[in-house]
Amino acid sequence: AQSVTQLDSHVSVSEGTPVLLRCNYSSSYSPSLFWYVQHPNKGLQLLLKYTSAATLVKGINGFEAEFKKSETSFHLTKPSAHMSDAAEYFCVVTPLGYSTLTFGKGTMLLVSP
């Protein structure tokens, strides 16, 4: 069985400051991990994915995440927030080789000028 815990339901940052969205997972098997972003009334867009290759994963729009097996974490970071980053972010886990996804409850990122 697998599960995902997103540690913050809301994160507020100022434009130009760093972003940290926290995600912890549990999985009985080697996991694949993803971060998706959802802007209001839109579908989900894949930001980045970890599938047992490099532990530091770079994604789109300047986001990156580091897979830390010892801490069972996959936190999402960005050095400098932009207003357009304001959205809901979902951390997702699935056992490697399986297709059904387990979603976290989401973190709403608010960016103020």
Next chain:
Amino acid sequence: DTEVTQTPKHLVMGMTNKKSLKCEQHMGHRAMYWYKQKAKKPPELMFVYSYEKLSINESVPSRFSPECPNSSLLNLHLHALQPEDSALYLCASSQDWTGANYGYTFGSGTRLTVV
């Protein structure tokens, strides 16, 4: 083409109506999915099709009826829905059943309101 296209974008239907949601992809993906998303919640899996065959039905009520006519097209037929079925319905696809290796591509969704 790297998109999943969903139509319509918005749909309002009465509880006695019959309507259909359509999803199309031309990426050669062989697994397609329907998800339901309520406001401020993560998506919930409804159905999985793999190679045009229904692989998973997550105990979805029979008023939702999926159909996969070919490898590029996925429909969701709706009949006698309830107001609580109002939600964003998302379609997704992945390269194959082991989509975890590549991730899913999601459509923009159909915003359904049942009145």
